[in-house]
Amino acid sequence: MSIALFQPIDIVLIIIAFWLTLGLLSPFSHRSVGPVTRWVMPASALASGALLAAGLFALAQPPETAILPLGLPGLPFHLRLDPLSAFFLVLEGGSSFGISLYSAGYFQQMKPRQLGILSLEYHLFLASMALIFLADDAYLFMVAWELMALSSYFLVTTDHEVGEIRAAGYLYLLIAHIGALGILLCFGVLHGTHGDYTFDSMRAATQTPFWATVAFLLALFGFGAKAGMLPLHVWLPEAHPAAPSPVSALMSGIMLKTAIYGLLRVTFDLLHIQIWWWGALTLGLGLLSALFGVLFAAVQTDMKRLLAYSSIENIGIILVGVGLTILFHAYDMGLLAALALAATLYHALNHAFFKGLLFLGTGSVLHATGERNLGRLGGLIHRMPWVAVLSLVGVLAMAGLPPLNGFVSEWLMLQAFLLTPSVPHAYLNMMVPIAAGALVLASATAAYVLVKFYGIVFLGQPREPRLEHAHDAGWWERAGLAWLALGCILLGLFPVFVIIALDNVTQSLVAQGLAASASAHGWFFLTPVSPARASYSPVFFLGVVLLVVVLTFLAVRRFYHGRLRRDAPWDCGFPAQNARMQDTAEGFGQPIRQIFEPAFKMTRQLPSAFDEHPHYAVSVADRFWYALYAPIARLAERISGLIGLIQHGRIHLYLLYSFGTLLLLLFFVR
Amino acid sequence: MTHTTGILFQLAQSVGVVLLAPLWLGWVNQWRAWLQNGTGPGVLQPYRTMGKLFAKDAVLAHNASPLFRATPYILFGCMWLAAAIVPILATDLPFAPAADVIALVGVFALARVFMALAAMDVGTAFGSLGARREMLVAFLAEPALLMVFFNASLISHSTSLTTIVGVLAHRQFAIYPGMAFSGVAFVMVLLAENARIPVDNPATHLELTMIHEAMILEYSARHLALIEWASALKLLTYTAIGIALFLPWGIAPAGDWGALPLSLALLALKLCVLGAALAGLETLSAKVRIFRAPEFLGTAFLLGVLGMLNYFLIGA
Numbered sequence: 007m008s009i010a011l012f013q014p015i016d017i018v019l020i021i022i023a024f025w026l027t028l029g030l031l032s033p034f035s036h037r038s039v040g041p042v043t044r045w046v047m048p049a050s051a052l053a054s055g056a057l058l059a060a061g062l063f064a065l066a067q068p069p070e071t072a073i074l075p076l077g078l079p080g081l082p083f084h085l086r087l088d089p090l091s092a093f094f095l096v097l098e099g100g101s102s103f104g105i106s107l108y109s110a111g112y113f114q115q116m117k118p119r120q121l122g123i124l125s126l127e128y129h130l131f132l133a134s135m136a137l138i139f140l141a142d143d144a145y146l147f148m149v150a151w152e153l154m155a156l157s158s159y160f161l162v163t164t165d166h167e168v169g170e171i172r173a174a175g176y177l178y179l180l181i182a183h184i185g186a187l188g189i190l191l192c193f194g195v196l197h198g199t200h201g202d203y204t205f206d207s208m209r210a211a212t213q214t215p216f217w218a219t220v221a222f223l224l225a226l227f228g229f230g231a232k233a234g235m236l237p238l239h240v241w242l243p244e245a246h247p248a249a250p251s252p253v254s255a256l257m258s259g260i261m262l263k264t265a266i267y268g269l270l271r272v273t274f275d276l277l278h279i280q281i282w283w284w285g286a287l288t289l290g291l292g293l294l295s296a297l298f299g300v301l302f303a304a305v306q307t308d309m310k311r312l313l314a315y316s317s318i319e320n321i322g323i324i325l326v327g328v329g330l331t332i333l334f335h336a337y338d339m340g341l342l343a344a345l346a347l348a349a350t351l352y353h354a355l356n357h358a359f360f361k362g363l364l365f366l367g368t369g370s371v372l373h374a375t376g377e378r379n380l381g382r383l384g385g386l387i388h389r390m391p392w393v394a395v396l397s398l399v400g401v402l403a404m405a406g407l408p409p410l411n412g413f414v415s416e417w418l419m420l421q422a423f424l425l426t427p428s429v430p431h432a433y434l435n436m437m438v439p440i441a442a443g444a445l446v447l448a449s450a451t452a453a454y455v456l457v458k459f460y461g462i463v464f465l466g467q468p469r470e471p472r473l474e475h476a477h478d479a480g481w482w483e484r485a486g487l488a489w490l491a492l493g494c495i496l497l498g499l500f501p502v503f504v505i506i507a508l509d510n511v512t513q514s515l516v517a518q519g520l521a522a523s524a525s526a527h528g529w530f531f532l533t534p535v536s537p538a539r540a541s542y543s544p545v546f547f548l549g550v551v552l553l554v555v556v557l558t559f560l561a562v563r564r565f566y567h568g569r570l571r572r573d574a575p576w577d578c579g580f581p582a583q584n585a586r587m588q589d590t591a592e593g594f595g596q597p598i599r600q601i602f603e604p605a606f607k608m609t610r611q612l613p614s615a616f617d618e619h620p621h622y623a624v625s626v627a628d629r630f631w632y633a634l635y636a637p638i639a640r641l642a643e644r645i646s647g648l649i650g651l652i653q654h655g656r657i658h659l660y661l662l663y664s665f666g667t668l669l670l671l672l673f674f675v676r
Numbered sequence: 677m678t679h680t681t682g683i684l685f686q687l688a689q690s691v692g693v694v695l696l697a698p699l700w701l702g703w704v705n706q707w708r709a710w711l712q713n714g715t716g717p718g719v720l721q722p723y724r725t726m727g728k729l730f731a732k733d734a735v736l737a738h739n740a741s742p743l744f745r746a747t748p749y750i751l752f753g754c755m756w757l758a759a760a761i762v763p764i765l766a767t768d769l770p771f772a773p774a775a776d777v778i779a780l781v782g783v784f785a786l787a788r789v790f791m792a793l794a795a796m797d798v799g800t801a802f803g804s805l806g807a808r809r810e811m812l813v814a815f816l817a818e819p820a821l822l823m824v825f826f827n828a829s830l831i832s833h834s835t836s837l838t839t840i841v842g843v844l845a846h847r848q849f850a851i852y853p854g855m856a857f858s859g860v861a862f863v864m865v866l867l868a869e870n871a872r873i874p875v876d877n878p879a880t881h882l883e884l885t886m887i888h889e890a891m892i893l894e895y896s897a898r899h900l901a902l903i904e905w906a907s908a909l910k911l912l913t914y915t916a917i918g919i920a921l922f923l924p925w926g927i928a929p930a931g932d933w934g935a936l937p938l939s940l941a942l943l944a945l946k947l948c949v950l951g952a953a954l955a956g957l958e959t960l961s962a963k964v965r966i967f968r969a970p971e972f973l974g975t976a977f978l979l980g981v982l983g984m985l986n987y988f989l990i991g992a
Binding site for chain 2: 160228258297310360384385388399402405406407408413417420421427432435438439442443444446447450451453454456457458460461462465466467527534537538539541542544546547549550552553555558559565566567569570571572573574575576577578580583585586588589593594596597598600601
C-alpha cells in the first residue's frame with residue numbers, strides 16, 4: 007500500500023533531501039537572519055511533521071527496502087524502513103517539530119553569518135540522524151554516524167571563542183570517535199569473513215556464542231559511549247550545556263536515542279542469540295548510570311548541566327529496560343520481553359519530549375535573563391508565565407508523576423521488574439527486585455532534582471534585581487514549547503494507543519506483541535499483562551482529581567466565601583528578610599551531598615566563625631574523571647613522550663629510520 | 677450486585693472517609709494528650725479548627741503565584757483519589773482499576789511535589805527549607821514503600837490493591853512471614869511520610885526542626901484548612917493501606933453485602949486500637965535529627981528487602 011504515489015521510505019528520503027537543501031541554502035543569507043528564521047526553520051518544522059506522519063504510517067507496515075546508487079562504485083547505500091526504524095523516525099519527527107518551531111524564534115538575535123552556518127549544521131544533523139535510522143548496511147550506517155558526530159561537534163562549538171567550549175567539543179569528539187571505533191569493530195565481527203557489509207548478510211550469518219558476545223560487548227561499548235552510559239559519560243555534561251539550547255534539546259532528545267537504536271538493532275536484529283548475562287550487565291550499567299546521573303544532577307548549580315546529568319539518568323533507565331528485555335528474551339519469555347521493550351521504547355520517546363521541552367525552557371530563560379546559574383534566578387513565574395507553565399508540564403513529566411508520560415513508562419518498567427520471579431535463575435530472581443528498588447530511588451530522587459530546578463528558577467523571589475525586566479518567550483518559542491508539552495500530556499493520557507502502535511516493533515524484535523493484552527479493557531484502561539495483574543487509567547486519574555478540585559473550589563465558595571487579602575510574607579514573623587535568604591542551588595543540593603558523600607569528589611572552602619569576610623565555596627567533581635580518565639590521559643602522554651624520543655627534526659636521521667625500516671622489512675619478507 | 681450499587685458504594689466510601697478523617701486525627705491527638713498526662717481538646721477539635729479557618733479571610737503574600745493558590749485544592753483532590761482506591765470496607769471498588777499500588781505511590785508523590793513547589797513559591801527562608809527536607813524524606817521513603825508493596829505484589833501476583841487484599845485476606849488470622857518484615861517497614865514509612873515523630877513533629881513550630889509545618893507557614897484560612905484536611909486524609913489513607921495489607925481480616929469480599937456490617941465494626945475497632953497505638957509510639961520515641969532520617973528510612977528499606985528475600989527463600 008502506498009500514500010498516493012510514494013512509499014513511506016520515499017517520503018523519508020525526500021524529507022532528508024529537503025533538509026539537506028535547506029541546510030545548503032542557509033549560508034547564502036549572510037546579510038539578515040530573516041530568511042533562516044522566517045522561512046528555513048518553519049519549513050524544516052513542516053518536514054519534521056511530515057516525518058512524524060510517515061513514521062506513524064510506516065509503523066504499521068511491513069519492512070520496505072531501497073537501494074541508493076550513491077556512495078563508492080559497486081558499494082551502493084542500502085536502506086530499509088522497518089517498524090523499529092519507523093518508531094525512531096516518529097521520535098525524531100515529533101520532537102524536532104517542536105524544536106524547529108522554537109528555533110524560528112530563538113535564533114532571531116544571532117549574527118546572520120553565524121546563523122547561516124549553524125542552520126547548515128543543524129539540518130545536516132537532522133538528516134544524518136534520519137539516515138542512521140534508515141541505514142541497512144554498515145557502510146552507510148558509519149557514514150551517517152560520522153556525519154552526525156561531526157555536525158553535532160560543530161554545533162556544540164558554535165561559540166568557539168570560549169576556551170571551555172572548545173575543550174568540551176574536543177572531549178566530545180574524542181569520545182565519539184572512540185565509540186565509533188567500537189561500533190566499527192562490532193560490524194567487523196558481525197560480518198565475519200563472508201558476504202558483504204549489508205545488514206542482510208549479517209542477519210543471515212550465524213555467530214558462535216563467543217563471537218556473538220564479543221560483538222555485543224563492542225556494541226555496548228560503542229553505543230554506550232554515544233548514549234552517555236557510565237563510565238563513558240564524561241563528555242555529556244560538558245557538551246550539552248555548551249551548545250545553544252535547541253541544539254542541546256536535539257542532542258539530548260534525539261541523538262542519545264540513536265545509540266539506543268543501534269544497540270537494539272545489533273542485539274535483537276543482527277545477532278541471533280542473546281545470553282542472559284548480557285542483560286544483567288546492561289541492567290547493572292544502566293542502574294549505575296541512573297543513580298550516578300541523578301545524584302550529580304542534584305548538586306549542580308547550572309541549569310543546563312543539571313539537565314545534562316539528568317539525561318544520563320534517563321539513559322540509565324532506558325538501558326535498564328534494554329537489559330531486562332535481553333534477560334527475558336534470553337529465557338524465551340516473549341510476553342515479558344515485549345513488556346520490557348515497550349517500556350524502554352516508551353521511555354525513550356517520553357524523554358525526547360520532556361527533556362526537549364526543558365532544554366528549550368532553559369533557552370528562553372537564558373535569553374530573557376542572560377543567566378544560566380541557578381543561584382542568580384528566581385521568581386520567573388511572574389515575568390514569564392508561558393515558559394513557567396509549559397516547563398511545569400515538563401518538570402512533572404520528568405519527575406515521573408501521574409498522569410503525565412514519564413510515569414507511564416516507569417510504571418511499565420516496574421511491572422516488568424515485578425514479573426522477574428518467573429525467570430528460571432534463583433540468584434537473578436533475588437537480585438532483580440532489589441534493582442527495582444534502586445530504580446525507584448533514582449526516579450524519586452529525580453523528583454527532588456526537579457523541585458530544585460523549578461523551584462529555584464521559576465518560584466520564589468528574584469535573586470537579582472535585573473530579573474524584574476525579564477520578558478516572556480516570543481510566539482514561535484511558545485509554539486515549540488507548547489507542542490512538546492502537548493506531547494507529554496497526550497503520551498501520558500493515552501498509553502494504550504502508544505502500546506498498540508509499538509506492537510509491530512516488539513513483534514519484529516522479540517516476536518511478541520502487547521496490543522492484545524494491553525487493550526483488553528479498551529483504550530481507557532492500560533492492562534499490560536492482564537487486568538487482574540495490574541491496570542492504570544490516566545484519564546480517569548486526571549478526571550477524578552480535576553473533578554474533586556473543581557467541586558471543592560465551588561463548595562468552599564458556596565458554603566464560605568472567597569475573600570482574600572494580600573500582605574507581606576509571614577515567615578515566622580522574621581522582619582528583615584530578603585531574596586538572598588532563599589535556598590540557593592548549593593543549599594538545596596546539600597542533603598544529597600551529605601548523604602551520598604562517597605559518590606562525590608568535593609572540595610569545600612568553609613569560613614571560620616571569626617572571618618571578617620566569610621566566603622563559602624563548594625565544588626563537586628566526578629570521581630571517574632580522576633580515577634579513570636586522568637590516568638589514561640597521563641599514559642597516552644607518556645607513550646607519546648616516548649615516541650617523541652625518536653623525533654629530532656633532522657632530515658638525515660629520518661632517512662636513516664626509513665633505511666632501517668626497509669632493511670627490517672626485507673629481512674621478514676625475504 | 678449491579679454496577680450502579682458498586683459505584684454508589686464507592687462514592688459512599690470516599691465521602692465517608694473524607695468526612696471522618698479529621699475525627700480519627702482527633703482521636704489520635706486525644707490519646708496522645710492522655711498518654712502525656714494531658715486532658716486533650718476532645719476528638720472533635722480538628723473540625724472546630726477547620727470550621728474556624730474556613731470562616732476567616734485568606735491572607736496571601738504579595739508575590740504568591742496562582743500555583744500557590746491552586747496547590748491546596750490539588751492536594752485535596754489527590755488525597756481524595758487515594759482514599760477512593762484503597763479497599764477499606766470491601767474489595768469491590770469500581771474505581772480501583774484506575775490506579776494500582778504504584779500509581780497510588782504516584783498520587784502521593786504528585787501531591788508532595790505540588791506542596792514542595794508551593795512552599796518555595798513565596799520565597800521565604802523557611803519555605804524552601806521545608807521543601808528541601810520534605811523532598812529528602814520522600815525520596816528516601818519512596819523506595820522503602822515500594823519494597824513493601826512489591827512484597828505484597830509478589831505474593832498475590834498483582835499490583836492491583838483489591839486483588840492484593842483479596843489474596844492476603846484469604847489466609848485467616850495468619851500472615852505471610854515476609855509480610856511481618858514489611859509491616860515494620862511500612863509503619864516506619866507511615867511515620868516519615870505523615871510528618872510524625874521521630875522524623876517530624878506535627879505539634880512543633882520550632883523553626884529549626886520543622887518539615888511539614890515549615891512548608892505551610894505562609895498558608896492561612898481556607899487554604900490552610902484544606903491542607904490540614906488533606907493531611908488528615910493522608911494519615912487515614914496510609915493507615916487504611918496498612919490495615920488492608922497487614923490486618924485484612926474481616927474485609928467484605930466482592931459482592932458480599934451481608935458482610936458489610938461486620939466489616940464496618942471490625943474497621944472501627946482496628947482504627948481505634950491503631951490510633952491509640954500510633955499515639956503511644958509517638959509518646960515513647962523522640963524526634964531524631966534530620967540527618968538521622970536517612971538511617972531510619974534506610975532501615976525501613978532494608979526491612980522491606982528482607983521481607984522480599986523471605987518470599988524468594990521460602991516462597992511466601
